[in-house]
Amino acid sequence: MKKVSVCFVCLGNICRSPTAEAVMRRLVDEAGLTGSVDVDSAGTGDWHIGEAPDERAQRAGSLRGYDLARLRARQIEAADFGRFDLIVAMDDANVTALHSVCPASGRDKIRLLMEFAPQGESRVVADPYFGGDAGFDTVLDQCEAACAGLLAALRPQLVG
Numbered sequence: 001m002k003k004v005s006v007c008f009v010c011l012g013n014i015c016r017s018p019t020a021e022a023v024m025r026r027l028v029d030e031a032g033l034t035g036s037v038d039v040d041s042a043g044t045g046d047w048h049i050g051e052a053p054d055e056r057a058q059r060a061g062s063l064r065g066y067d068l069a070r071l072r073a074r075q076i077e078a079a080d081f082g083r084f085d086l087i088v089a090m091d092d093a094n095v096t097a098l099h100s101v102c103p104a105s106g107r108d109k110i111r112l113l114m115e116f117a118p119q120g121e122s123r124v125v126a127d128p129y130f131g132g133d134a135g136f137d138t139v140l141d142q143c144e145a146a147c148a149g150l151l152a153a154l155r156p157q158l159v160g
């Protein structure tokens with residue numbers, strides 16, 4: 001079976017993208033595709049490098065059985081565009097920031113996560129950092145919907 005690799009990207013790599021990473025990893029494991037789909041995450045900013053995910057993200061995730069505690073924030077770098085097949089951003093600001101680190105040849109690897117969600121969902125995963133706990137549940141809902149679509153979109157590449 002072929003392999004595919006995905007890196008989720010948000011601003012700080014402590015709220016949205018580690019949540020997406022945990023959600024995607026579980027979907028991949030449940031589908032029996034561990035080892036065929038590599039999953040990682042990173043931030044466009046450097047403020048939280050080395051930190052565990054935000055406690056609110058950890059708490060909201062743990063209520064749905066996701067363990068985010070061991071993840072550590074890192075910053076996206078140009079080399080990631082060589083390492084990963086897809087760079088999946090949460091919002092338009094992430095895409096703009098990614099364009100400034102991305103080699104010209106890597107631009108078409110950048111996608112918005114919510115492109116893979118069912119129609120009718122919002123276009124971006126909004127930043128929950130300055131809001132209340134409910135925002136972290138919304139992030140989980142969006143990640144669960146969109147990552148299921150992303151995995152379905154990747155399946156043909158795994159067997160093709």
Ligand code: 4NP
Nearest residue numbers: 010011012013014015016129
């Ligand atoms: P994230 O959320 O991009 O989903 O990890 C944020 C985390 C930190 C900050 C902003 C957003 N911050 O301004 O430090």
